[in-house]
Amino acid sequence: MQEKQKIRHVVVMGIGNLLLKDDGVGIHALQKLQETSSFPGDINVELIDCGTAPDISIFLDSSVDKLIIIDAVQAHGKPGAIYYFTPDVLESESQDIVSAHDLSLRESLAMMRLVGTLPRETVIIGVEPGEIGWGVTLTPEVEAKLVELVTIILREITL
Numbered sequence: 001m002q003e004k005q006k007i008r009h010v011v012v013m014g015i016g017n018l019l020l021k022d023d024g025v026g027i028h029a030l031q032k033l034q035e036t037s038s039f040p041g042d043i044n045v046e047l048i049d050c051g052t053a054p055d056i057s058i059f060l061d062s063s064v065d066k067l068i069i070i071d072a073v074q075a076h077g078k079p080g081a082i083y084y085f086t087p088d089v090l091e092s093e094s095q096d097i098v099s100a101h102d103l104s105l106r107e108s109l110a111m112m113r114l115v116g117t118l119p120r121e122t123v124i125i126g127v128e129p130g131e132i133g134w135g136v137t138l139t140p141e142v143e144a145k146l147v148e149l150v151t152i153i154l155r156e157i158t159l
Helices: 021-036 087-092 102-115 146-158
Strands: 008-015 043-051 066-072 082-085 121-127
Touching (some): 008 146, 021 066, 021 121, 021 146, 043 146, 066 146, 082 146, 087 102
Parallel strands (some): 008 043, 008 066, 066 121
16 A cells, blocks of 8 residues: 655745835745745645744644745845844854844744744745835845745745
8 A cells, every 4th residue: 555645834934024125025025935836736835924023933833844934134244145044043143143023033933942843944044134114115136036035935845
């Protein structure tokens, strides 16, 4: 008898504020992903807009195999630079990596780890903002990186 293949459950969370230009890059990436992408049949992909309140633990259950978080991250690079972190790196390099939401996100990840609900595979994909201020569009530098960002997320989903 052939064994049924387990369907992986991957959650992609976008964090940000669409009213603050590049701070909304996580949400813009989710929207682009939803508009342009199809996912393999053996992967259940859930896209979640966390807005500006990234207490991500409220969005997850124990069925999640992999968590991918997308957020604007200030790490002193060029606007549009794309960064890849694990929760360990985010926690250990707290002085060099700043997110508009970093305390809540960092605390949420730490609490999930403490109680054993953090998915074994968790990655954070950050984008260096060019400007965080009133406005509903991304700066040209960040907008130009959206296709690359979606490609990175799609690759991460299938890993």
